[in-house]
Amino acid sequence: MACVRKLILLAVVLSCGTAALCGASFLNYILFLCVLPALLLAWTDNPKGNKRICVLVLGDIGRSPRMTYHALSLARHGFFVTLAGFRESEPHRELLHHERINIQPISEFRMFKVGPRMFQYFVKVIVQAFQLFYILLKIDPLSYIILQNPPGLPSIAVTWLFCVLRRSQLIIDWHNYGYSIMSLTNGPKHPIVRIAKWYEYVFGRLSDYNFCVTNAMKDDLMVNWNIKAATLYDKPASIFRETPIEMQHKLFMNLAKEYPPFRYQSQSKCSGTEKTAFTDLTLENGAVNYNKERPALLISSTSWTEDEDFSVLLKALEEYELYIRNGAKLPSLVCVITGKGPLKEHYSRLIKEMQFKNIQICTPWLEAEDYPLLLGSADLGVCLHKSSSGLDLPMKVVDMFGCCLPVCAIKFKCLHELVKHEENGLIFEDALELAEQLKDMFTDFTSKSSKLNRFRHNLSESVQIRWDESWDQIVLPLITENCKT
Numbered sequence: 001m002a003c004v005r006k007l008i009l010l011a012v013v014l015s016c017g018t019a020a021l022c023g024a025s026f027l028n029y030i031l032f033l034c035v036l037p038a039l040l041l042a043w044t045d046n047p048k049g050n051k052r053i054c055v056l057v058l059g060d061i062g063r064s065p066r067m068t069y070h071a072l073s074l075a076r077h078g079f080f081v082t083l084a085g086f087r088e089s090e091p092h093r094e095l096l097h098h099e100r101i102n103i104q105p106i107s108e109f110r111m112f113k114v115g116p117r118m119f120q121y122f123v124k125v126i127v128q129a130f131q132l133f134y135i136l137l138k139i140d141p142l143s144y145i146i147l148q149n150p151p152g153l154p155s156i157a158v159t160w161l162f163c164v165l166r167r168s169q170l171i172i173d174w175h176n177y178g179y180s181i182m183s184l185t186n187g188p189k190h191p192i193v194r195i196a197k198w199y200e201y202v203f204g205r206l207s208d209y210n211f212c213v214t215n216a217m218k219d220d221l222m223v224n225w226n227i228k229a230a231t232l233y234d235k236p237a238s239i240f241r242e243t244p245i246e247m248q249h250k251l252f253m254n255l256a257k258e259y260p261p262f263r264y265q266s267q268s269k270c271s272g273t274e275k276t277a278f279t280d281l282t283l284e285n286g287a288v289n290y291n292k293e294r295p296a297l298l299i300s301s302t303s304w305t306e307d308e309d310f311s312v313l314l315k316a317l318e319e320y321e322l323y324i325r326n327g328a329k330l331p332s333l334v335c336v337i338t339g340k341g342p343l344k345e346h347y348s349r350l351i352k353e354m355q356f357k358n359i360q361i362c363t364p365w366l367e368a369e370d371y372p373l374l375l376g377s378a379d380l381g382v383c384l385h386k387s388s389s390g391l392d393l394p395m396k397v398v399d400m401f402g403c404c405l406p407v408c409a410i411k412f413k414c415l416h417e418l419v420k421h422e423e424n425g426l427i428f429e430d431a432l433e434l435a436e437q438l439k440d441m442f443t444d445f446t447s448k449s450s451k452l453n454r455f456r457h458n459l460s461e462s463v464q465i466r467w468d469e470s471w472d473q474i475v476l477p478l479i480t481e482n483c484k485t
Helices: 002-022 026-043 066-076 117-137 155-166 179-185 191-204 215-225 245-256 311-324 344-353 370-375 397-404 431-442 451-461 469-475 474-483
Strands: 052-060 080-086 101-105 144-149 168-174 209-212 274-275 279-282 287-292 296-301 333-338 359-362 382-383 408-409 425-428
Touching: 002 311, 026 168, 052 066, 052 117, 052 155, 066 080, 066 101, 066 144, 066 397, 066 469, 117 155, 117 191, 144 155, 155 168, 155 191, 179 191, 191 215, 209 215, 245 279, 245 287, 245 370, 287 425, 296 370, 296 397, 311 333, 311 344, 311 359, 333 370, 370 397, 382 397, 382 431, 397 408, 408 431, 431 451, 469 474
Parallel strands: 052 080, 052 144, 080 101, 144 168, 168 209, 296 333, 296 382, 333 359, 382 408, 408 425
Antiparallel strands: 274 279, 279 287
C-alpha cells in the first residue's frame, strides 16, 4: 500500500509540474510551489511507535508555562520534544538544557501599517500560515502535535493539514477561545471576530484529541462546539513552593540593586547587619530574620492585556492609602506587578502620576527562576484576570496557591473551580471591595491569628496535586497507548 501511495503521489507531482511549466500564468507556478512541499511531505513515512512530539504555541515560549510543562513532562517520559514558538523572553533553564527538548524558534510577524485593518490581518495570517508550515516541514516525522489555542488562527488549520499529510495526530489544548479575546478590542459583531469564531468552530472539531482548563469549558465545547475534551487543570510545578527566609533575603538583595522598594529605607547603618526592606541578615552568625517594621509585600502578575483592568487595583491602593491617612493601623505596602504586554506602558504612566506616601509600586520583568521565589516570599497575591469567555482560570493563581500564597481575585463565571471564598482567599467585584479586603487581610498581618495566616495555613494543609501527577494521570495514558499502536 505504501508503494502504491508513493506512485500516486509521484504522478500528481509530475502532472502539477507539467501544468506549471506549460501554463503561461504566474499563478500556475505559485500553485505548484504550494502543492509540491505538501506532496513531498506526504511521501515520508511516519514509523509506528514514533516518540517524537511537537509542542506548538504561536506565542512567546517564556510566557507559555502550560506548554513548557507539557514539553518537560513528555521529555521526562522519554519522548523527544520539539518546542516551537516565539523567543521573546528567556525560558526556564531546565527547558534550555534538557537533552530531549529542542527549541524551534518562530519569528514573529509584525503587521505593517498599509491598507485597511482587515487587509493587514489577512496578510499576517497568510504569512504566518506559510511560515508555520515551513517550520513543521523541517521537523522529523511526529506522532503528535500538541497545539495551544489561542492563538489558533492560522495554526489550527495549518497543523491539521500537516497532520493529515504526515499521518500525525493533532491535540488541541484549549486555554480559552481566540474569538472571545479578539472581541475585547473589536467588539463581538466585528467581521474579524465572526470569522475567527467560525474558524475555531470548524477547524477545532478536526483535532484528534482535546484538553481544556476547566469543567465549564469542557461542557461548553461539548454543548456548543460538539468537541469532546478532557479537563486538564493547571497545576503548579514543583518549583512553586514557600521560599525559605534565607533565599528570600538573597532575592531581595538582588532586586534591591535595581528596584528601590526592596532597599532598606533608613539612613542609619547597622554594622554587622545586611538589610533589605523586608529582612535582616546578621553577618556574624548568618541568621536571617524579618524586619520588625517591614512593609507588606503584595504581588500581581499580568500579561497587560484587555482582560485585566489594573485600574481596579490602582483605585483600591488609593483607598488603602486613605485608610492609613485617616488613622488605620495598617502596614505600608510594596506592590510588585510582574509581566510583559501591550498595555504595560499605559499603566506605567498612570502609576508614575500617582502620589503615594505609604505605597510603593514597581513593575519588573523577572527571570523564570526568580518569579516562583518572589511568589513564595510575598504576603498576598491579587488577580485581576476576568477571562474573555468566562471559561478559563488564571494560572497565576494556581502558581500562587502552589507557594501557599492567599489571593484576592476578581469575580467571574467559573472562578469557584479554583478560589474558595473565605478559605484560600477572597473574591471581589470592584475596587472598593478589594480595598476593604486589603485592609482586612493586612490588619495585624504578621500575627499568627490573622486572616492572612489562616488562609496560608489552609493552603499548606490542603493536598495540592502538582502538574506532574495530574499530567501523568490524564495525558500520559492517551499518548503512550497511541504511540504503541
